[in-house]
Amino acid sequence: MTPENILERLRAARTPEERALVNVAIVLDGQSDTLRRGVQAAAVPHWFDGQILAALLEISPTSAEPLYGGLTALSFVEPFHAREAHNVHDLTRRALLKQLIGEDQALYLALSQRAARCFENRDHPTEKIEAIYHDLLSASDEAIDRLWALYAEWAGQEAAGWLQSLAAALDEHLEANRLTDNPRAMALYLTALIGLDYRPLAQTASRLEKALEYYRATKDEFYQGGVLGSLGEIRALQGKAKDARACYEEQLDLRRRLAQANPTELSHRQNLFTGYLRLGDFEVDQKNPEAAMNFYQAAQVIARELAEKDPQNVRCQTALAYSHERMGRAQINADRAGEALRSYETALDITKVVVDKDPQNPTRQRELLVSFFHLGDVLFKLNLYDRALEYYRAALPIAEERAATNARNTSNQRDLTATHNNIGDVLRAQGRYQEALDCYTTAHGIRETLVALDPENAQWQEDIAETRKNIDKARELLKSSAAGGEA
Numbered sequence: 136m137t138p139e140n141i142l143e144r145l146r147a148a149r150t151p152e153e154r155a156l157v158n159v160a161i162v163l164d165g166q167s168d169t170l171r172r173g174v175q176a177a178a179v180p181h182w183f184d185g186q187i188l189a190a191l192l193e194i195s196p197t198s199a200e201p202l203y204g205g206l207t208a209l210s211f212v213e214p215f216h217a218r219e220a221h222n223v224h225d226l227t228r229r230a231l232l233k234q235l236i237g238e239d240q241a242l243y244l245a246l247s248q249r250a251a252r253c254f255e256n257r258d259h260p261t262e263k264i265e266a267i268y269h270d271l272l273s274a275s276d277e278a279i280d281r282l283w284a285l286y287a288e289w290a291g292q293e294a295a296g297w298l299q300s301l302a303a304a305l306d307e308h309l310e311a312n313r314l315t316d317n318p319r320a321m322a323l324y325l326t327a328l329i330g331l332d333y334r335p336l337a338q339t340a341s342r343l344e345k346a347l348e349y350y351r352a353t354k355d356e357f358y359q360g361g362v363l364g365s366l367g368e369i370r371a372l373q374g375k376a377k378d379a380r381a382c383y384e385e386q387l388d389l390r391r392r393l394a395q396a397n398p399t400e401l402s403h404r405q406n407l408f409t410g411y412l413r414l415g416d417f418e419v420d421q422k423n424p425e426a427a428m429n430f431y432q433a434a435q436v437i438a439r440e441l442a443e444k445d446p447q448n449v450r451c452q453t454a455l456a457y458s459h460e461r462m463g464r465a466q467i468n469a470d471r472a473g474e475a476l477r478s479y480e481t482a483l484d485i486t487k488v489v490v491d492k493d494p495q496n497p498t499r500q501r502e503l504l505v506s507f508f509h510l511g512d513v514l515f516k517l518n519l520y521d522r523a524l525e526y527y528r529a530a531l532p533i534a535e536e537r538a539a540t541n542a543r544n545t546s547n548q549r550d551l552t553a554t555h556n557n558i559g560d561v562l563r564a565q566g567r568y569q570e571a572l573d574c575y576t577t578a579h580g581i582r583e584t585l586v587a588l589d590p591e592n593a594q595w596q597e598d599i600a601e602t603r604k605n606i607d608k609a610r611e612l613l614k615s616s617a618a619g620g621e622a
Contacts (some may be wrong), residue, residue, distance in 0.1 A: 152230035178231035182215040190253040293497035302329040320349035324513040360389040370451035374593035456485035552578040572609040
C-alpha cells in the first residue's frame with residue numbers, strides 16, 4: 136500500500152469506524168493470511184488468549200501461541216488485564232465485526248458458536264456473559280432459556296454490577312441490529328428490566344413496547360404477561376394511570392388463563408399471585424383501598440396455598456409475607472390501622488424467619504427493610520411515636536448499606552430518602568424540629584440527585600415536592616418554637 140493509497144483511503148473515510156478499518160488495512164499490509172484470519176477471529180469475542188484463539192480457529196494450542204504473540208504486537212490490540220488476556224480496541228472491533236457480517240455472515244456465526252462453546256462451562260460472571268452473548272446469535276430456545284435463567288439468578292441476588300454488564304453486552308447486539316425475532320425481544324425485555332433503575336423511563340418504555348409487539352405477534356402469553364406488568368409499572372411512574380391500569384388488567388387476564396390451563400404448574404400460580412399484587416398496588420396508589428383489598432385477598436389465597444404445600448420453599452413463604460404486608464398497606468389507607476398493625480406484624484414474623492435462613496441475601500434484607508417501614512407507618516398513624524421511630528431507625532442501617540453498596544441503583548437511593556423522611560416525620564411530631572429538619576434536608580439532597588437523572592419521572596417529582604414541603608414546615612415550626620421560647 137503506497138502513501139498515496141493510504142491518503143486516498145483516509146480522505147474517503149467518513150466515520151470513525153471507517154478510519155479504524157483503514158488503520159487495520161495499513162497495519163496488516165504485507166502480513167500473512169494467517170495473521171489476517173487471526174485478527175478476524177480475535178474481533179469476535181470481547182477478549183482472547185491463545186486458548187480462545189485455538190478454539191475459534193480450530194487449531195492446536197501450540198499453533199495458536201505464535202499467532203497470539205503476533206496479534207498482541209498490533210497497534211489496535213491492547214491488554215485485557217481483568218482476564219490476563221488481550222482484546223481488539225473496541226471501536227476497531229465493532230468496525231471489524233460489521234465488515235465481517237457484511238462480507239461473510241456464515242463465518243461470523245460459526246466463529247460466534249465456537250466462542251460460545253469455548254466459554255459455556257466457565258464459572259466467572261464475565262465468562263458467563265460472554266457465553267450468552269455469543270450463544271444468543273444461534274436463536275435457539277435453549278439460548279433464550281439460559282439467558283433468562285442467568286438474569287433471574289443475578290436479579291435474585293441483586294447483583295447489579297453483573298446485570299449491568301449483561302445489559303451492556305445485549306445492548307451491543309441491539310445497537311448493531313444483530314438480533315432478530317425472539318432473541319431481539321428477550322434482549323429488549325431484559326435490558327428494560329435491568330435499566331429500570333438507571334435508564335430514563337421513556338427509553339425503557341420504548342424497549343418494552345417493541346418486545347410486547349413481538350410477543351403479541353407470536354402469541355407468547357407467558358412473556359406478554361411479564362412485559363405488560365413492567366410496562367404498567369413504567370406508565371404508573373410516568374403518571375399515566377389509565378394506561379397503567381390497562382396493562383395490569385391485561386396481564387391479569389393472561390395469567391388467569393395460563394393458570395387455569397396449567398393448574399399443576401407452580402410458575403403460573405406464582406405469576407397469577409404477582410398479577411393480583413400489581414393491581415392491588417395500583418389501586419392503593421389510586422386511593423382505592425377497598426378495591427385493592429379484593430386483589431390482595433385473591434393473592435393471599437394463592438400464597439397461603441403455596442406456602443402450605445411447601446413450607447420450606449423460601450419463595451412461597453416470602454409470597455405469603457408479601458400478601459400480608461400488602462393487605463396492611465390497603466388497610467392503613469382505609470383507616471383500619473388496628474387491622475393493618477396485625478397484618479404488618481404477621482408479615483414481619485414470616486420475613487424474619489426467611490431472613491434468618493439467608494441473612495446475607497440482599498433481596499431478603501430489603502424485605503426486612505420494607506417490613507420495618509410499614510410497621511413504622513402504622514404505629515405513626517396510631518400516634519405511637521416512640522415505637523414508630525424504633526422501626527424506622529431499624530430500617531436505616533439496612534437502607535444505608537444497600538445505597539452504599541450500589542450507588543447507581545435508584546431504588547436503593549429512594550429507599551434511603553424515604554427512611555430519612557420517615558424519621559423526620561416522627562421527630563417533627565415529637566416537637567424535635569431541628570432534628571426533623573436535618574433528616575428532611577438529607578432526604579431532599581438525595582432526591583435532587585434522582586430528579587436530575589430523569590426529570591420525567593413523576594414519582595421522583597412527587598418525592599421532591601414532599602421534602603420541600605416538609606422542610607418548609609419544619610423551618611416554620613422551628614421559628615415559631617424559637618419565638619415562643621424568647622417570649
